[in-house]
Amino acid sequence: MNAPTAGFIGKAVLRREDHRFLTGNGQYTDDIVHQGQTYAVFVRSPHAHAKLLKVDTEAARAAAGVVGVFTGEDFVNVGGLPCGWLITSVDGTPMKEPKHPLLAHGKVRHVGDQVAVVIAETLAQAKAAASLVDVDYEVLPAYVDPAAEAGSVPVHDEAPDNLCYTWALGDKAAIDATFASAAHVTKLEYRNNRLIPNAIEPRAANAIYNRSDDSYTLHVANQNPHVERLLMAAFVLGIPEHKLRVVAPDVGGGFGSKIFLYAEETVLVWASKQVNRPIKWTAERSEAFLTDAHGRDHVTVAEMAADQNGKFLAMRVHTRANLGAYLSTFASSVPTILYATLLAGQYTTPQIFCEVKGVFTNTAPVDAYRGAGRPEATYVVERLVETVAKEMGIDPAEIRRRNFIRSFPYATPVGLTYDTGDYEVHLARALEKADVAGFAARKQASADRGLLRGLGYSCYIEACGLAPSNIAGALGARAGLFEAGEVRVHPTGKVTVYTGSHSHGQGHETTFAQVVADRLGIPMEDVDIVHGDTGKVLFGMGTYGSRSLSVGGTAIVKAVDKVIAKGKKIAAHLLEAADGDIEFEGGNFKVAGTDKSLPFAQIALTAYVPHNYPLDKLEPGLNENAFYDPTNFTYPSGSYICEVEVDPDTGVVKVDRFTAVDDFGNVVNPMIVEGQVHGGLAQGIGQALLEHGVYDHDSGQLLSGSYMDYAMPRADDLPHFEVETVKGTPCTHNPLGVKGCGEAGAIGSPAALINALCDALWSLGVKDLDMPASPHNVWKAIQHAKA
Amino acid sequence: MSISITVHLNGKTVSAQVQASTSLVEFLREHQRLTGTHVGCDTAQCGACTVLVDGKAMKSCNMLAVQADGLSITTIEGLAAADGSLHPMQSAFRDCHGLQCGFCTPGMVMSALDLVTHHDHSSEQKIREHLEGNLCRCTGYQNIVRAVQQGAQAMAQSA
Numbered sequence: 001m002n003a004p005t006a007g008f009i010g011k012a013v014l015r016r017e018d019h020r021f022l023t024g025n026g027q028y029t030d031d032i033v034h035q036g037q038t039y040a041v042f043v044r045s046p047h048a049h050a051k052l053l054k055v056d057t058e059a060a061r062a063a064a065g066v067v068g069v070f071t072g073e074d075f076v077n078v079g080g081l082p083c084g085w086l087i088t089s090v091d092g093t094p095m096k097e098p099k100h101p102l103l104a105h106g107k108v109r110h111v112g113d114q115v116a117v118v119i120a121e122t123l124a125q126a127k128a129a130a131s132l133v134d135v136d137y138e139v140l141p142a143y144v145d146p147a148a149e150a151g152s153v154p155v156h157d158e159a160p161d162n163l164c165y166t167w168a169l170g171d172k173a174a175i176d177a178t179f180a181s182a183a184h185v186t187k188l189e190y191r192n193n194r195l196i197p198n199a200i201e202p203r204a205a206n207a208i209y210n211r212s213d214d215s216y217t218l219h220v221a222n223q224n225p226h227v228e229r230l231l232m233a234a235f236v237l238g239i240p241e242h243k244l245r246v247v248a249p250d251v252g253g254g255f256g257s258k259i260f261l262y263a264e265e266t267v268l269v270w271a272s273k274q275v276n277r278p279i280k281w282t283a284e285r286s287e288a289f290l291t292d293a294h295g296r297d298h299v300t301v302a303e304m305a306a307d308q309n310g311k312f313l314a315m316r317v318h319t320r321a322n323l324g325a326y327l328s329t330f331a332s333s334v335p336t337i338l339y340a341t342l343l344a345g346q347y348t349t350p351q352i353f354c355e356v357k358g359v360f361t362n363t364a365p366v367d368a369y370r371g372a373g374r375p376e377a378t379y380v381v382e383r384l385v386e387t388v389a390k391e392m393g394i395d396p397a398e399i400r401r402r403n404f405i406r407s408f409p410y411a412t413p414v415g416l417t418y419d420t421g422d423y424e425v426h427l428a429r430a431l432e433k434a435d436v437a438g439f440a441a442r443k444q445a446s447a448d449r450g451l452l453r454g455l456g457y458s459c460y461i462e463a464c465g466l467a468p469s470n471i472a473g474a475l476g477a478r479a480g481l482f483e484a485g486e487v488r489v490h491p492t493g494k495v496t497v498y499t500g501s502h503s504h505g506q507g508h509e510t511t512f513a514q515v516v517a518d519r520l521g522i523p524m525e526d527v528d529i530v531h532g533d534t535g536k537v538l539f540g541m542g543t544y545g546s547r548s549l550s551v552g553g554t555a556i557v558k559a560v561d562k563v564i565a566k567g568k569k570i571a572a573h574l575l576e577a578a579d580g581d582i583e584f585e586g587g588n589f590k591v592a593g594t595d596k597s598l599p600f601a602q603i604a605l606t607a608y609v610p611h612n613y614p615l616d617k618l619e620p621g622l623n624e625n626a627f628y629d630p631t632n633f634t635y636p637s638g639s640y641i642c643e644v645e646v647d648p649d650t651g652v653v654k655v656d657r658f659t660a661v662d663d664f665g666n667v668v669n670p671m672i673v674e675g676q677v678h679g680g681l682a683q684g685i686g687q688a689l690l691e692h693g694v695y696d697h698d699s700g701q702l703l704s705g706s707y708m709d710y711a712m713p714r715a716d717d718l719p720h721f722e723v724e725t726v727k728g729t730p731c732t733h734n735p736l737g738v739k740g741c742g743e744a745g746a747i748g749s750p751a752a753l754i755n756a757l758c759d760a761l762w763s764l765g766v767k768d769l770d771m772p773a774s775p776h777n778v779w780k781a782i783q784h785a786k787a
Numbered sequence: 788m789s790i791s792i793t794v795h796l797n798g799k800t801v802s803a804q805v806q807a808s809t810s811l812v813e814f815l816r817e818h819q820r821l822t823g824t825h826v827g828c829d830t831a832q833c834g835a836c837t838v839l840v841d842g843k844a845m846k847s848c849n850m851l852a853v854q855a856d857g858l859s860i861t862t863i864e865g866l867a868a869a870d871g872s873l874h875p876m877q878s879a880f881r882d883c884h885g886l887q888c889g890f891c892t893p894g895m896v897m898s899a900l901d902l903v904t905h906h907d908h909s910s911e912q913k914i915r916e917h918l919e920g921n922l923c924r925c926t927g928y929q930n931i932v933r934a935v936q937q938g939a940q941a942m943a944q945s946a
Contacts, residue, residue, distance in 0.1 A: 015881070022892060023873070033820075285829045285833070678926055678928075679887065679927050682927030706830050707922070715918040716919055
């Protein structure tokens with residue numbers, strides 16, 4: 001770490017952010033207390049669906065310490081929360097976009113829908129006063145399950161059948177014809193279980209208004225502060241952007257759930273001017289369960305047609321995706337653009353049709369959660385592939401090999417062009433690492449103990465760094481998908497880098513510093529990374545979709561290269577050489593073919609003390625910024641192999657081995673990459689084995705609304721992962737050759753686990769079962785097969 | 788009604804007036820401004836608020852400040868040496884990449900200290916079982932387990 005020169009890329013450099021987190025010096029939003037701080041509590045609907053007959057705030061207003069009470073009436077003329085992606089239905093009509101009000105007006109649409117906000121001097125006073133808000137509800141029938149017939153009272157009048165859109169991709173008639181004549185057809189009907197993100201830091205916000213210049217500052221637990229500012233200022237509150245500063249300080253995990261613009265922080269910013277006091281709100285965990293955007297929740301019928309050799313001919317998928325009660329920021333794109341486009345997986349399947357119906361229900365909004373559409377797609381593909389193999393009696397690894405894409409670039413039938421990949425390499429390594437050769441002996445050993453052992457594969461592909469902006473725009477995106485970076489070189493040659501990416505666990509302060517120090521040939525200690533503050537960072541789209549290094553890192557690299565280019569001109573002047581003769585290497589500007597050279601720090605000093613300087617041709621200073629809009633997605637891929645042991649008497653599943661071999665292209669910090677895979681695997685195994693967001697079908701109450709009811713993976717629920725990153729195929733279209741690693745584990749692992757479980761239970765006649773594979777669900781599947 | 792308490796907090800004697808209803812975590816975060824101890828749930832399940840009370844791990848959301856009267860409390864802020872050098876368990880978490888977002892980390896470190904001081908930590912399985920009361924959403928626990936093993940070893944050597 002103290003090495004003075006380049007060579008940081010590829011090293012497991014320890015994280016510089018850790019010291020503050022390990023000593024209690026991190027600063028999360030709830031840690032901030034302003035002078036004159038007040039506290040907000042939201043009054044929330046206890047009903048899933050109801051008319052608001054009366055919201056009487058008189059007693060609350062009169063309560064001790066109360067400084068303000070607001071209801072939906074106060075926001076009738078304020079915009080609703082916008083949705084960032086327009087999906088167009090197959091009939092050419094735009095998706096239904098009912099208003100998503102900041103505070104409910106006329107109706108509440110899910111348990112936890114916010115009805116009023118009470119602001120008081122202390123949190124205890126705000127809570128006490130909130131209990132005095134008198135709300136009369138006329139309860140309506142709740143509709144929570146997209147698999148069920150539409151409810152008798154629509155969630156929104158604008159969508160009488162509760163459909164937001166019916167979207168499709170592919171030539172259905174041609175694919176139906178292929179299915180009609182195929183040698184083999186496999187069909188699966190299942191539900192991709194609803195998940196609740198549960199970052200351990202609950203959402204939090206603290207808004208302060210400054211009357212002297214009519215400006216606002218919002219601290220908020222958020223993954224993309226510039227997007228938050230843009231949406232809140234321009235689309236909801238009508239505040240000029242330069243009058244709203246959004247700071248996302250240390251953020252305790254996001255996993256997608258902190259991408260979105262939520263009502264609470266927007267209400268806080270608006271109300272901070274009304275009461276002219278800083279207002280803080282921190283979600284209780286119960287509120288987080290009820291109001292954080294949830295993930296997944298698909299009901300799917302998936303079919304694969306194959307020829308007699310197990311060569312895939314066509315895939316047909318029908319999905320009803322639960323969107324919840326309102327369209328969250330990117331809700332519409334997750335089960336469509338980010339789902340259907342991944343259905344080719346690693347295979348040459350020539351024909352794919354996918355129809356998605358987006359369904360409004362009386363549940364919390366559903367949006368991107370780690371993987372966002374891609375775990376759902378991988379589950380479709382890899383469950384089908386494994387089941388085709390089993391039904392046709394073909395080895396699951398062999399059927400994958402028969403169908404692998406082997407030449408690149410490869411244009412899939414679902415709109416993506418994979419730039420590079422080598423799926424055989426990680427499959428072969430995974431087979432070896434998982435000791436698949438020794439599986440039969442282990443299966444026998446389990447059988448000797450009365451237990452069933454199964455082996456399952458999942459060969460995933462994902463698309464990271466959603467891009468480019470113009471194509472995304474043509475597909476309905478209402479935002480750009482670039483990233484911005486700035487490299488500020490100080491007169492002494494020290495560097496501060498500003499990035500629009502946001503780190504909430506990913507370790508950007510370390511990884512990005514490695515990249516910059518490496519490229520500039522300076523010590524890592526000379527580079528600081530600043531993120532998460534619209535008052536400091538010029539612009540940014542933030543962190544989601546495993547995009548930070550491939551998109552944000554590339555923007556920084558482009559800015560560094562501009563610094564080097566300008567440095568060469570300064571060096572050429574000082575060394576009395578032509579610009580074109582200057583080379584930059586190991587932190588020194590050199591005249592090619594000579595021993596004349598100047599260190600980076602001296603060029604920096606000259607830029608700020610321009611006494612001997614080409615002022616007629618060059619501005620002083622050394623400070624560059626860059627925007628980078630990728631030309632394509634990046635395509636990480638991998639092979640995951642899971643081995644489970646099942647007790648057929650109890651349905652208890654033990655994950656005995658989990659092997660993950662990934663190709664992330666080039667790797668900057670292998671320690672951090674491995675940690676990202678671990679975390680993704682934990683969430684994917686959590687989905688497959690434990691987690692389930694469940695609403696009561698009649699009342700619409702969230703039954704899994706606390707850590708007592710929602711099974712979060714704990715240390716002793718998870719296996720020891722065997723993780724490896726192969727020397728892979730670098731991305732061909734970004735200068736770092738990186739692909740992104742944040743979501744892979746969550747994308748690839750659920751299918752591997754369920755495939756292993758179905759392998760274990762195949763001899764009992766269990767071909768499929770729904771996630772989570774709780775002992776009860778597994779036991780039921782075994783009993784059902786026996787019956 | 789406010790009640791007077793005296794606690795030995797991170798090696799210092801602190802006297803304060805608290806309400807009967809003030810939780811220990813509220814006392815630490817809001818009164819003492821020791822914000823390293825975090826709140827991640829409302830059912831004493833996540834363990835982010837774990838501190839040491841007389842050397843034993845305690846979820847500080849689950850204890851009233853008045854119950855701490857006369858007791859010794861150690862929070863994450865009390866572990867590093869006066870010169871800023873890290874406690875061996877803190878170092879182990881850093882060396883093993885046992886943290887990502889950092890939010891569960893203080894509670895996790897305090898639970899780890901309780902484990903290696905008072906309980907059987909001879910196997911990975913034992914460590915995993917002991918950490919049941921602390922949720923981490925980022926790491927998948929594997930590097931936390933490694934950190935506890937390494938931290939335990941370092942503490943044994945320096946003892």
